[in-house]
Ligand SMILES: Nc1ncnc2c1ncn2[C@@H]1O[C@H](COP(=O)(O)OP(=O)(O)O)[C@@H](O)[C@H]1O
C-alpha cells in the first residue's frame with residue numbers, strides 16, 4: 001500500500017481540455033453498448049442521454065457480438081455477475097476487439113468475491129481500453145490485498161495512485177481510480193481530477209454511470225488518457241453543481257441529470273481562461 005509521505009504531486013487536469021473533449025462527444029453522440037449490472041441500468045441510460053450519447057443495454061448472449069461490433073464503445077460492468085451474463089460479456093468483448101470497438105471494464109467489488117475476481121483477471125487478458133474503479137477495486141486488481149465493503153471502497157483514492165499506475169502498465173489500459181479526487185493514468189502520465197461531491201456516493205450508480213460515460217468519451221478519442229480524464233471531470237463537476245441545487249439524495253439525482261444536460265463545453269473552457 002502507498003504511504004501518505006510518498007504520494008507524488010499529480011497535476012490537475014486542465015478545464016479547457018474538458019471543454020474540448022465534451023464538445024467532441026456531444027458532436028459525435030456515440031452509441032454505447034452497456035453490459036452493466038441490474039441495479040444501475042436506468043441511471044446509466046439517463047446519464048448517457050442527458051450528456052448527448054446513445055445508450056443501448058443489449059445483454060442476450062445471442063445478440064451481444066453483433067451489437068458490440070456496431071457500437072462506438074462497449075461497457076462491461078460485473079456488479080451483478082452470474083454465469084450467463086459472464087458468457088455474454090466474454091462474447092461481447094471478443095467481438096469488440098475484432099471490430100476495434102474500445103471497451104471499458106468496471107470491476108465492481110473486485111477482490112471481495114472469488115468468482116468475480118477470477119472472471120475479472122480473465123477479462124483483463126482481453127485488453128480493455130480503460131479500467132474505471134474505486135480505490136479498493138483498483139488496488140485489488142493491481143495485486144494488493146485490498147478488499148472493499150461490498151461494492152464500496154474502504155480506501156481513499158489518493159492511496160491507490162501507485163496501484164492505478166501499476167495496473168495501467170500491467171494491462172496497457174488507461175486506469176481511472178475514483179473517490180474524493182479521481183486519478184487517471186496510463187502508467188507514465190497521471191492527471192488529478194479534484195472536483196465532485198460526497199453526495200455522489202449516497203445515490204446508487206454514479207460510479208457505474210461514470211464508467212459508461214468513460215466509454216462514451218473513449219469512442220473515437222484521439223487521446224484516450226485525455227478522454228478518460230475529461231469524462232471524470234464532467235461527471236464530478238455535474239455532481240458539484242447538482243449538490244448546490246438539491247436537498248439530499250432524493251433530489252440529487254434529477255438535479256444531476258439536469259446539470260449534465262445544461263452543461264455546455266464552452267462554459268468549461270471559459271472558467272479556466
Ligand atoms: N468523497 C467524495 N468527494 C467527492 N466526490 C466523490 C467522493 N467519492 C466519490 N466521488 C465521486 O463520485 C463518483 C463515483 O465514484 P466512486 O464513488 O469512487 O465510484 P464507485 O461507485 O464505483 O465506488 C466519481 O465521479 C467521484 O469523483
Ligand SMILES: Cc1ncsc1CCOP(=O)(O)O
Nearest residue numbers: 037039079204205206207208
Ligand atoms: C449496489 C450494487 N450491488 C451490486 S452492483 C451495485 C451498484 C453499484 O453501483 P455504484 O458502485 O456505482 O454505486
